[in-house]
Amino acid sequence: MAQRKLPEGLHPQTLAVRQAVQRSQYGENSEALYLTSGYVQSSAESQALRFAGEEEGDTYGRSGNPTVRSMEQRLAAMEGTQACMATSSGMSAIMLMCFSLLKAGDHVVFSQSMFGSTIKLIGSEFARFGVESTIVPQTDLDAWRTAVRPNTRLLFAETPTNPLGEVCDMAALAEIAHQANALLAVDNCFATPALQRPVDYGADIVMHSGTKYLDGQGRVMAGALCASEQLVIEKFLPVQKNSGMVLSPFNAWVVLKGLETLDLRMRAQSALALQVAQWLEQQPAVARVYYPGLASHPQHALAMRQMNGLGGAVLSFDVKAGNPEQARARAFHVLDALQVLSLCTNLGDTKSLLTHPASTSHGKLSEAQRQAAGIGQGLVRLAVGLEHIDDIKADLLRGLSTLT
C-alpha cells in the first residue's frame, strides 16, 4: 500500500504523527490495525504477478502487512533514512542485520559496552559460523581503528550504552568504517531519533529495539533496521521473508501509536532523569552516578553535541560499599525497599524501572567481561519514567537512607 501523500519538508515531529500508508476506503483517522495473515487475490493472474514481484500488493503475512509498513515508513521518516524493516524484537533486528550482511570469514568490530545479548550473539553465536569479531573499548577511537582488518564488513556501536551511558563519536566511527569499505551500524535504542539521528553523523544502519522508547509504555516487543532502500530491499528483505523474524501487526500498531508521542516523552523523561541524576550525586550513600547529561560524565560535551542537548532517560549509580559482596547486598537493599517504582529489567517505559545489571542484563557475562564493561555489583540502573520528581526521590530514599 502506497505511502500517504504529504508535502515535502515536514519536520520529524509532524511525520511522527502523520507518516503512514494510505487510509482505507473507510477514511479512518487513527491508522488501521490490519490483523490478517493472508490476503485475498482478485485474480489468479494478479496473484501470479504479485508472487513474481511484478505487481504491488500483499500476498502473505511474512512478506508484508500494511500496519507494519505504516510503522516502517514512520520510523524511517523520523530517522531520516529511505527505508526501514521492522522485526519481531531488537535482537532479531541485529540477527537480521548480521545474517544479511555477513558470511564466514567476515569480521565485525563492536564495543565491549554493548547490550549483553548483542555481545553474546555476535561474539559467540555467529563465531560458530565463522564470523570473526573484535571487541573494543567503547570510547577508544584508536582501538576501533586498529581493530579494523581487510575482511572487516561492519562496525557496530551503541551510544549511549546500557547501563553506563558511555557515548561514542559516531562521525569518527563512520569515517573509520568507510575508509575500510565497511558499514557503520548504530543501536539507537537509548537516544532514539528524538535525540539523535545516527545517519546525520554518517551511520549506514540504525538499529532499534522498539520494545523500549518507540513503544514507550512497556507493552510490546519490536525491533527495526533503518537504512537505505538498497540495503533494505536488496539485503534485509530476502532474508526477512525467508527467516520469518517479522513483527506482528498488533505490535507494529502499538509502536506506530507510540511514535506519535516519542518526542514529547523523550524530552520530558530526559529532563526528569537529569534532575534525578543531579540529586543522586548529592546522596551520601551513592558513590558515583553515570549519566551523559551530567557535567561529571567523561563524554558530556560529545553527548550534548550528538544528542540535541539532552542526556536521555537512563542513568545508573553505584552504591558506596567496601567490597563486591557488600555492594551487591546494598544494591539489593535499595531495590527491595521500593514501594512505587518497579523492579523490572526493561527500560523505555512511562513507569520508572530499576534493575541490577550485574545479576540480570549482564548476568551471563563472565566476571572478567563484566569488569571490562565496568559493571560492578553495587551498580543500580534507573530508567526514569514520568512520575513526579518528589515521588521518585522519596522511593529511592527508602533504601538509600537506611543503608548502613
Ligand SMILES: *Cc1c(COP(=O)(O)O)cnc(C)c1O
Ligand atoms: C533491549 C535492547 C536490545 C534488544 O532488544 P529486544 O527488543 O529486547 O530484543 C538491544 N539493544 C539495546 C541497547 C537494548 O536496550
